[in-house]
Amino acid sequence: MIRVFAKEIGGFLNSLIAYIVVGVFLTAIGLLMWVFKDTSVFENGFADMSTLFTLGPYVLVFLIPAITMKSFAEERKLGTMELLQTKPLTDWDILLGKFFAAVVLLLCALLPTLVYYYTVYQLGNPVGNVDSSGTFGSYIGLFLLGAVFCAIGILASSLTNNQIVAFLFAALLCFLFYSGLDSFAALVMAGDQGLFIRQLGIVYHYESLSRGLIDSRDVIYFLSVCFVFLLATKTVLGSRSW
Amino acid sequence: MIPLRGFKVQGSDARSVLRALIETEMSVSITSEPGTGSGLNLEPGTFCYFCTSAMSITVRNLTKLYGARPAVSNVSFNVEPGEVVGFLGPNGAGKSTTMKILTGYLPPTEGSVLVCDQEVSQHRSVRKAIGYLPEHNPLYLDMYVHEFLNFVGKVYGIHGAELKKRVGEIVERCGLTLEQNKKIEMLSKGYRQRVGLAQALLHDPQVLILDEPTTGLDPNQIVEIRQLIKSISANKTVLFSTHIMQEVQALCDRAIVINKGSIVADERIKDLMSRNAGVGTFIADFETPIDMNELKGIEGVSEVTLLSPTSFKILSSSGSDLRPAIFRFAADRNLSLLGLRQEENSLEAVFRDLTKSPAA
Numbered sequence: 001m002i003r004v005f006a007k008e009i010g011g012f013l014n015s016l017i018a019y020i021v022v023g024v025f026l027t028a029i030g031l032l033m034w035v036f037k038d039t040s041v042f043e044n045g046f047a048d049m050s051t052l053f054t055l056g057p058y059v060l061v062f063l064i065p066a067i068t069m070k071s072f073a074e075e076r077k078l079g080t081m082e083l084l085q086t087k088p089l090t091d092w093d094i095l096l097g098k099f100f101a102a103v104v105l106l107l108c109a110l111l112p113t114l115v116y117y118y119t120v121y122q123l124g125n126p127v128g129n130v131d132s133s134g135t136f137g138s139y140i141g142l143f144l145l146g147a148v149f150c151a152i153g154i155l156a157s158s159l160t161n162n163q164i165v166a167f168l169f170a171a172l173l174c175f176l177f178y179s180g181l182d183s184f185a186a187l188v189m190a191g192d193q194g195l196f197i198r199q200l201g202i203v204y205h206y207e208s209l210s211r212g213l214i215d216s217r218d219v220i221y222f223l224s225v226c227f228v229f230l231l232a233t234k235t236v237l238g239s240r241s242w
Numbered sequence: 243m244i245p246l247r248g249f250k251v252q253g254s255d256a257r258s259v260l261r262a263l264i265e266t267e268m269s270v271s272i273t274s275e276p277g278t279g280s281g282l283n284l285e286p287g288t289f290c291y292f293c294t295s296a297m298s299i300t301v302r303n304l305t306k307l308y309g310a311r312p313a314v315s316n317v318s319f320n321v322e323p324g325e326v327v328g329f330l331g332p333n334g335a336g337k338s339t340t341m342k343i344l345t346g347y348l349p350p351t352e353g354s355v356l357v358c359d360q361e362v363s364q365h366r367s368v369r370k371a372i373g374y375l376p377e378h379n380p381l382y383l384d385m386y387v388h389e390f391l392n393f394v395g396k397v398y399g400i401h402g403a404e405l406k407k408r409v410g411e412i413v414e415r416c417g418l419t420l421e422q423n424k425k426i427e428m429l430s431k432g433y434r435q436r437v438g439l440a441q442a443l444l445h446d447p448q449v450l451i452l453d454e455p456t457t458g459l460d461p462n463q464i465v466e467i468r469q470l471i472k473s474i475s476a477n478k479t480v481l482f483s484t485h486i487m488q489e490v491q492a493l494c495d496r497a498i499v500i501n502k503g504s505i506v507a508d509e510r511i512k513d514l515m516s517r518n519a520g521v522g523t524f525i526a527d528f529e530t531p532i533d534m535n536e537l538k539g540i541e542g543v544s545e546v547t548l549l550s551p552t553s554f555k556i557l558s559s560s561g562s563d564l565r566p567a568i569f570r571f572a573a574d575r576n577l578s579l580l581g582l583r584q585e586e587n588s589l590e591a592v593f594r595d596l597t598k599s600p601a602a
Binding site for chain 2: 078085089
């Protein structure tokens with residue numbers, strides 16, 4: 001697994017993907033947080049980072065599929081999947097290597113935004129008047145949400161050998177899981193059924209984490225959704241033997 | 243180490259014969275025949291390499307269905323340790339499918355595939371003993387040659403100084419010294435093929451499976467790659483597929499011919515060449531046109547075909563050599579014979595014969 005992970009990271013760095021993804025993410029979030037009037041912290045009047053945490057997921061809906069779209073689609077197209085799968089590697093080695101590489105890249109995009117936290121912290125009146133626990137809960141939520149998007153992206157990439165199809169399908173699935181289920185519940189159902197569907201979606205658990213309380217149920221939700229998508233990918237990879 | 247192959251020692255004398263060989267301080271590789279048990283019991287300390295059928299490939303009743311359509315049906319063959327075997331067949335005959343199953347990429351629908359005495363689909367560890375060059379030679383084009391070989395080495399669990407040494411050796415052996423710091427996408431097809439071979443050889447596998455290693459190369463590159471394969475095959479078991487007949491003649495001890503998913507021949511090259519040897523075919527060129535019926539009068543001629551007014555294809559009925567008779571025929575009539583040759587029953591002809599589709 002480590003070998004595939006190292007190869008993927010090397011691939012990200014060599015092909016500029018990493019720089020572009022991190023650059024685009026930081027540019028988009030930076031503009032939204034500090035420049036655009038509608039969403040800027042300065043115009044907001046409150047020392048909080050809600051812009052990052054409400055708009056960040058929508059940026060990630062597009063950025064993470066861009067990271068993961070080539071992971072399996074390209075290997076299939078080049079035929080290198082055969083090379084990998086005839087080496088002493090398990091399918092789990094291959095897909096976890098790719099998954100964690102994408103997660104690490106996500107982390108690299110998120111970490112620089114800690115500077116924003118420091119800025120907002122200093123801007124508070126009095127200094128430090130920020131909901132720190134809420135912010136860090138949101139960071140954990142955003143990271144876990146990104147990890148789920150990575151798992152979704154990798155599944156989408158394993159289903160096709162066309163990167164554009166993989167990208168679009170992953171973006172659709174990410175959006176659906178992020179807020180689609182929530183909107184659906186609000187649209188057609190109320191009461192317990194509606195709540196159940198809301199709980200399947202990401203927003204419910206993401207909002208819960210951003211209140212600053214790290215509830216194990218939410219963490220388990222994110223981890224199990226990741227696992228389900230990775231298991232689905234494993235099944236797709238194994239389907240050559242059907 | 244000089245590999246000598248094909249000595250078969252049987253019965254009670256086997257031990258003394260082997261001991262005599264060992265006393266010459268040669269490395270002896272002993273293959274016990276299947277079914278004879280563990281075979282020989284040599285005293286400890288003898289200078290001897292044992293490889294009891296360890297490097298062999300055994301395929302038994304292999305069937306692979308794609309949907310309902312069989313790609314390979316009920317195929318059985320053996321590749322003995324140290325043997326170089328060509329796997330022949332027209333496109334779509336099932337060569338690549340068989341190789342994909344041999345390397346564990348695809349599971350068989352039925353039957354068993356044993357490499358080094360272990361079932362490939364069950365023991366992942368067997369993969370360490372197999373070097374595989376897939377068809378079309380897939381490579382990571384955005385990697386550097388060195389980077390790629392290091393990655394492959396690490397996947398096989400080779401690390402540190404050992405890895406550096408092995409990569410250095412293999413780069414030199416595959417003639418990549420000048421190209422080793424280039425990106426793979428910058429390399430020509432011939433060099434990419436060398437990189438493909440290098441990755442298959444890096445972990446020093448006992449069994450090499452090469453799927454069409456020379457397809458799409460120019461004649462010089464084909465010769466180079468062929469020499470490379472020849473040089474590495476000295477102490478390995480090699481199975482390679484091709485549809486180029488000269489390659490088989492140049493490299494193999496034995497050829498397996500597959501057509502439409504079934505084996506149609508599994509013979510030594512010279513046996514394969516001597517197929518249909520009963521019929522002799524001769525081509526005679528004369529300076530001036532002559533009457534075909536006169537040629538038919540020669541004793542032993544069964545058929546004469548006109549190739550051009552002065553050139554004839556003459557078939558002998560018994561397979562005997564007709565050349566003296568044709569020469570005398572020309573001399574008696576004062577005809578100038580410009581050329582007279584026997585047509586070789588080439589491997590190509592045998593291949594065509596074996597794999598031609600039955601008349602619809």
